[in-house]
Amino acid sequence: MSQTLLHAEYPVEAEDYTCAGEASADIKRKLKQLGVSSNVLRRVAVASYEVELNLVIHSEGGALTLEVTPEQVTLISRDRGPGIPNLELAMREGWSTASETARSLGFGAGMGLPNMKRNADTFAIDSTVGEGTTIEMGFRLA
């Protein structure tokens, strides 16, 4: 096992548009303090913002977990539901079930999940309707 440099948990509330993005801002700040390169920092920030906003917009609440080792940044999102019925559709660019409220704020392009996958070095999504969704992303440091 590799030494853990940083471990942090961020609860994210459903439909809390006021605080949405604060976890990602803190994650970015912490990684910057650790001296993570600007390329990785930017990719983590984009993926983190997308995954955090999805928790706010689409989930019933959940949490982000950040873990940093000398080799890798790992970002995990877990939520309490409702789960994604069709993952293939959800991963498609342009597919969105975002509410009017979310759309009026500039979300709902259906680009979030594809953006995460594109920016992370490893991306895994697992979802069960009625239980919830887990997304794990890895960003190599070394």
Next chain:
Amino acid sequence: MTIADMVRVLHAKVLCGEERLETKVHTACCSDLMSDVLAFVNEKTVLITGLTNAHVLRTADMLDLKCIVFARGKIPGEDILEQADEQGLVVMTTPETAFTACGLLYEAGLRGVPIEWPESEARL
């Protein structure tokens, strides 16, 4: 071009970051969809948008953007401008529509962000 050049071209009014107008900009992106911005933009990019909410600033923060242009004379709330100033942004408002603002900037030599899909797609 510099942000000061943009102010001139767009007949814009600077709302914050007056002291940072000599910053150089390389590319521009016009969108009201934050995921599009997160997908296509880099830190040397100017964002032209009609949205004036806090998420525009948070998106800009994630990407270390330096300048935001609000089209069609939109002016955000005082709290948004304070936050923008803290983030080191230059914020301006132009009376032009987003379309015309883009046209004027393009004519003055500014270009879009090169889209790097193929290369990044190869990492999937």
